Amino acid sequence: MMNNLPIAIYGAGGNGQKIYHALSEHGIKIEFFVDLYTQETEYQGCPIYKPDNIANKNVTMLVSVSCTSEAIKQDLIGIGVQECLNMNEIINSYPYVLESFISKDYRAKLISSTQNDKEQLAWLKERLSDDESKKCLDDIIAFRSSPSSESYVEND
Numbered sequence: 001m002m003n004n005l006p007i008a009i010y011g012a013g014g015n016g017q018k019i020y021h022a023l024s025e026h027g028i029k030i031e032f033f034v035d036l037y038t039q040e041t042e043y044q045g046c047p048i049y050k051p052d053n054i055a056n057k058n059v060t061m062l063v064s065v066s067c068t069s070e071a072i073k074q075d076l077i078g079i080g081v082q083e084c085l086n087m088n089e090i091i092n093s094y095p096y097v098l099e100s101f102i103s104k105d106y107r108a109k110l111i112s113s114t115q116n117d118k119e120q121l122a123w124l125k126e127r128l129s130d131d132e133s134k135k136c137l138d139d140i141i142a143f144r145s146s147p148s149s150e151s152y153v154e155n156d
Contacts (some may be wrong), residue, residue, distance in 0.1 A: 001082060003060065003082075005058060005059050005060045005082055005083055006029075006031040006056065006058075006059045007023065007028055007029065007030050007031060007032065007059065007060050007062065008031050008032050008033065008034060008056075008059040008061050009030055009032075009033050009034070009061070009062045009064055010023060010033070010034045010035070010058070010061050010062065010063045010064060010065065010072060010084075011033070011034075011035060011063065011064035011065045011074065012033040012034075012035035012036070012038050012040065012043050012048045013037075013038070013064070013066035015065065015066060015087075015101075016033060016035070016043075016064040016141075017043065018064075018097070018100040018101055019062055019064050019090065019094075019097055019100070020033075020043065020044075020086035021100060022094065022096055022097045022099070022100040023062070023094065023097070026096060027044075028094075030046050031046075031055075031056065031059060032046060032047045032048065032049055032055055032056075033046060033047070033048040033049070034048070034049050034050070034051055034054055034061070035048050035049075035050070036050065036051055051076075051079075053117075054079075054081070054090070057079070057080045057081045057082060058082045059081065059083070060082070060083040060084070060085065061073075061076055061081050061083065061084045061085070062084075062085050062090050063076070063084060063085065063086050063087065063090075064087065064090070065087075066087045066155065067155075069087040069088075070086045071083070071118070072084075072086075073086045087102070087155070088154040088155065091149055091154075092149075093151055095149030095150075096149075098147075098148070098149045098152055099149075102147050107147050110143075110145075110147050111144065111145060113144060114141055114144045114145045121137070121141060123139065125135040125137055125138075136153075139151075139153045140153055
């Protein structure tokens with residue numbers, strides 16, 4: 001755990017539930033969820049609060065909403081949540097969480113797509129004009145070829 005603070009998860013949907021199960025399987029207790037949209041009040045016995053009713057702000061909040069996790073993280077820090085991790089930071093801190101997002105079938109699909117689309121990917125890379133874009137494409141291909149926390153490409 002980060003700073004020995006209790007762990008909470010922002011987002012009780014699919015991503016939050018996957019993180020919950022991955023951490024639980026590794027012996028990490030989740031104190032509660034925070035979710036803006038759900039009408040549920042608990043998930044598998046774990047309470048779910050609205051952002052305005054966070055029970056304890058002295059937690060490490062894992063923001064499971066991938067596309068906007070950094071913005072949500074900043075909002076939570078702004079209302080006094082002790083520590084927050086965006087989705088990239090969650091995967092860096094708890095690498096095994098990524099495995100819960102990649103099923104065996106999806107892993108096989110990623111790997112085969114890079115093999116099946118080699119010519120199209122080479123064509124695309126030739127048309128990229130800057131090194132940063134080429135490196136980004138190479139990193140994505142590396143992840144898809146061997147999906148793991150080591151090859152994970154942080155989203156921005």
